[in-house]
Amino acid sequence: MYHNFLDNIVDLSTPYYCYDLSLLRNTIGNIQKEISGFPFVVHYAVKANGNPRILEEISKTGLGADLVSGNEILAALKAGFAPGMMAFAGVGKTDSEIEIAIDNDIYCFNVESEPEMEVINEIAGLKGKKVGIAIRVNPDIDAHTHRYITTGTVADKFGIDLPMLDEVVDQALRLPNLHLRGLHFHIGSQITTLEPFKMLCEKINFLIEHFEDRCITFEMIDAGGGLGVDYNNPEANQIAPFHDFFQVFKDGIKLRPGQKVHFELGRSIVAQCGALISKVVFVKENSAKKFVVLDAGMTHLLRPALYNAHHKIVNLTSQESEHDTYDVVGPICESSDVFAHDEILPITRRGDLIAILSAGAYGESMASTYNMRSLPQSHFIE
């Protein structure tokens, strides 16, 4: 894959994000093939990458959008996503964000608490509207991923936990300006085994039956996102294992007639189509180590510093056949500004171009201007 990045070195000042749009299209094509014929609806989780061009490409494919701020709603509208295919999630929606969502007639709020539900009901009433909601359930499933990105246990701030669910559902049904569409789940991110998703299906079946016994049926179940990608070997696994992922839900959820399953995939749609391209500023050596110092840092790809994540690193320009071991670091004044320890690379020199792969998800969207660095530009390969 990085041949694409190599063949497309452009005259942009580094660092820049480079996106392979044909891989993005193939990835979405694969998703659409896998869900075809099933009552499945996929929303793209815009938080993974809100670059306007990426959003436009994705909206053209007809996917919905999963949004977590008023600005994300506005960006998705601008990019052409249909409001009827938008869900608005998040534990701290402000009144003005709720208004943006209601004014634009989005499909559904994924609500996280009773107070939030009451506020949405009140604002909808003032506008003379009835709005769709789904209740986010905290299913108490440990997704066995990094503790910062596991969301579905009672220790996490997300959703309504099971002992309180009946009461909250009753309350949703009582509030006159809300239309309860379904239940929403999201158990975590970068989940690389299917077991947590199988457990989620069991919880979903249990709850569908539980509420049916109480004569409550839902038009949809939102199973969230979370499918992981291969950061170690992105070239071999450019497209996430969508077949196996959707098969779990095809086999696992006992849907009632007319019921749909929604998904909110972020990382698995955009991670592999993006790379962060950076230039080697210096190669420095101390008595213990050699350091490749890049012009990109944790400000442009935070994942290694924040989660200890490892992204594959490729020297795009070195012609050397010999290799050496380097710590690949950024220029920021923080010891955590390290992309990789003891990375084996071809002999690397000042001026070489380096690609940090799988940076399409949670790279650009988490970038900051710390140390007054500029935000990188983006380049798109057709």
Ligand code: LLP
């Ligand atoms: N739905 C909800 C409610 C979410 O909170 C998330 C991600 C998604 C969907 C999309 O999940 P995905 O398919 O991308 O796993 N910055 C972290 C990831 C944070 C994920 C936050 N929520 C990282 O770089 O690994």
